[in-house]
Amino acid sequence: MITARRAGTIALALIAAQLVVRAVLVAWGDFYWDDLVLIGRASSHSILSWDFLGHSHDGHFMPGAFLVAGVTTLLAPVQWWLPAATLVVLQAAASFAVWRMIRALAPRAPGWGLAALAFYLFTPMTVAGYIWWAAALNTLPMQIVMAVVVANVVILVRDRPDGRRGRRLTIGAVAAFVVALLFFEKSLFILPVAFVAALLALRGATRPQWSGGEVDYRQSPLTQTFLRARTLWLTLGGIFVAWTVLFLATSTATAGVHSLGQTAHLVWRSVNNAIVPSLVGGPWSWDRWTPSPPMGFPSVWMIVAGWVVLVAVIAATVKTKRGAPMIWVFTLLYAVGAQIPVMWNRSSDNTALELAQTMRYLPDTALVLAIAFALLAAAPRDVGAHTADAPAPSRRLATVGVVGGVLVTVSAMVATMSYGQSWRDDPTGEYLANARASLAQMDGKVMFDQPVPLEVLLPVAYPNNMISHVFGRVAQRPDFGNVTDQLKVLDPDGKLVAGAVTPTxxxxxxxxxxxxxxxxxxxxxxxxxxxxxxxxxxxxxxxxxxxxxxxxxxxxxxxxxxxxxxxxxxxxxxxxxxxxxxxxxxxxxxxxxxxxxxxxxxxxxxxxxx
Structure with a gap:
């Protein structure tokens, strides 16, 4: 039997191990694609202007992410060490917030709560949204806040704390929700996830109230979930509506050509080739078509194994845990439904299906799965309509769980390291380092502007693909003008070479x-x-x-x-x-x-x- 104190020690060790792995990943990484777009805009705009903060970046409304990118660019322009440190710090905050949430969801099942934590910490579903700085500025704040809000509302609804603590939890949840929305409009999903988590936690902790042979709906978990945190739900609901209106008024997410058929194919590819194999720690194989990010290509056996594990876990928990069917219904609805708006915005007849296999849209799904595992761990055994909570699981079941968890974690480490190596195979970092050194040689002189290589950033990003934007905040650099007496250019490796004019x-x-x-x-x-x-x-x-x-x-x-x-x-x-x-x-x-x-x-x- 794992005590709460021992579980805390093990959780700390697991989080430390995850952060070591994540530190290695960022040490292998560097800026990529949208990172340079953020840097370019921070170099050509005032970072406190609405033109900068309110810009619709590829359909995203993310003033908080822009502000962090702008401050980072001012402090350490085109230097990876500061974004890398930001990623590790944000991941640490997310991991501790998730452990706090799991303890709130499953306070009497610390052992199985550790399994839910380990899944979140090491699943490959969160890696692609971590190592890419621009994506992490969206997804990591959302993960932190989802964990904070879920924990707060579960405590409010299930435990009904006293006035001072209740107000503190309410204010904290509201403030955190606003912060998450500043970084990513998808954080709107936090509200329904938190409500459902609180409902399922309360439902698992109570039994139906009967009045005259009928269920007393005034005391039903649904009604009580709302009433016990009414102020919080009304406040979050108002913010939800206001932010949705603001997002629709400022975003270009719905622009372009979309296809229902392609959306369906992308969603299925995301589920079958990304979410399902991740349940057994996959995929192990990643391929990169520069300048695209790595795409996972799981083996057929890994997809089959993922489906087998999913079906087996669902069957076992539905049979043994009260409320498990409802937990799984909501979890699977989120896993599929959360992909639909994202894939719709990315869909067109020319969109490659491999887009869904980059897995950068799945970190929040991984967190929702961790919430489901924690709720299942806390759910009482279904051995009768009015039974009390069952005792701890048998030693055999615990052994199977530990062995299975270790195997999946090892598999996830293989997938994570494979992803890191694939991500490392990118020319951007070397180009940027060479270019910084080359431009320093031209400090005080004049150079013509030029685009970065196609392998670094395509012309579709113009004007942020120009070196005057990417390196605009660098202290030692030339002036970019239209007159010079010494023509120098950067070669594809970022090195300074003699230039000439083509004889058009x-x-x-x-x-x-x-x-x-x-x-x-x-x-x-x-x-x-x-x-x-x-x-x-x-x-x-x-x-x-x-x-x-x-x-x-x-x-x-x-x-x-x-x-x-x-x-x-x-x-x-x-x-x-x-x-x-x-x-x-x-x-x-x-x-x-x-x-x-x-x-x-x-x-x-x-x-x-x-």
Whole structure:
């Protein structure tokens, strides 16, 4: 028999072991995709502005997550150590909150409560939503608050604490709910989960009240669940409605093309290929198609084993535990139903079904399963309609449970380490480290803006895929402008290399020579062909008789002024527009200029330009 004190010691050891594993995962990790989008927006907006905090990011309304990302970017721009520390701290808070919740749900079954905790701590369902910083800023606050609110409402409804403690639990639940909503709109699910958990906990702790041979519905668990925490439910309900209206008014979640058929396929893939194999610690195999996150590919035997375990546990608990059918109905409804809005927002005829196998949408489902396991642990044995709670489970059953739990935990560790290795296979971290060092070499100089490699962030994220956004808060970096006399670019590895202009169009030397410059007023440099309206880079050598300023422009574009120096030098200018000639004129009185061969195109690595 495990005592409450011994269970607390074991729980502390389990949480410590989980945090060691999670620390290893973040040590292997780095920024990825949406992380850079958050950093880019924090680098181009005031982090306290509504344009930043209220932005609908891929359909999500998450001002709290944006604020944390903004502060992190200000303190340690494009440095992984601070987000990594944030992840470990948030996970620690979530794990302790879940253990507190399990103790509230199953105070007299500490041994089986530890099994529920171990499932939450080590299931692969929570890994994908942890190691990805942007996703963790959504899901970890939701997990923390769901555990806090469920624990508070169960204590309020079942234990009916005195006035001061009751007010403290009510205020704490309301404040936590608001905080969770600031990070993730899916936290709206916390309210129905908390109500159902409180209902099932009260239902398991009471028996029906009979009046004249009929059930007294005034004393029914449903009625009492509401009445005993009426103030809390009404407050949370008001917040729920107000936040839903705010979310619908600000979010773009419903934009785009959606497909009912694809939604159904994605939900089934999430259940069959992600949730079910996780019940036996899977999947062990992960594959990554850069720049996508890792996707789990469980073996057929693991899917079958997951279904067998699920059916067996349901059958055993339904047979032996009072109230188990209702617990399982609500749990399975959440496991399936919570996937529907997410997959609907991601559905289209072109959406790959493997999206559902990334498992990043499942951390809250793992927590709901842990709640169900704790409720089942606390439920009395069903050996008659009016029996008291049964004694502790037999030694044989306990042994089977311990052995099975150890095997599933070991399996989950295999899956977790496999996921970590797959996540580690990403070019983003190396690129960012090289780019920071390269940009520091250009501190105080001017560079042209350029996108990060496709393997790091696709152009769909523009303008946050530009290096001026990703590295905008870095202290040692160049100024990003449209005029420079030294063309440097970052190669795909983030290293600084010599740049050149691609010869989309060319032009010949202007009249005169270096000895007798021929441009002393407005002139045109005819191009080898016409241009469509676009942003182009012009590169050419020149001779000037003095220091000064010249102006260049394309037809239909704004003029750009560029400094020139006396003698022979090179100049690179970015211009918008179209036409068949570059227009140039000296701005400085008396300045005369001669231009050599020139090119007009895109900046690129010199080694790749003929």
């Amino acid at each position: 169009r060319t032009f010949k030397p202007s009249r005169g020579s270096c000895a007798k410059p021929g441009i002393d007023g407005p002139a045109q440099l005819p191009l080898s062909g016409p241009l469509l309206d676009w942003k182009f880079t012009v590169g050419f050598s020149y001779c000037a008789d003095r220091d000064g300023v010249v102006e260049l422009r394309l037809e239909g574009g704004l003029p750009v002024q560029a400094p020139v120096r006396a003698g022979l030098h090179a100049l690179y200018v970015q211009l918008d527009g179209h036409g068949d000639a570059v227009q140039i004129r000296p701005v400085t009185p008396g300045l005369r200029l001669h231009t050599g061969d020139g090119r007009l195109g895109e900046p690129a690595m010199a080694a790749l330009v003929p």
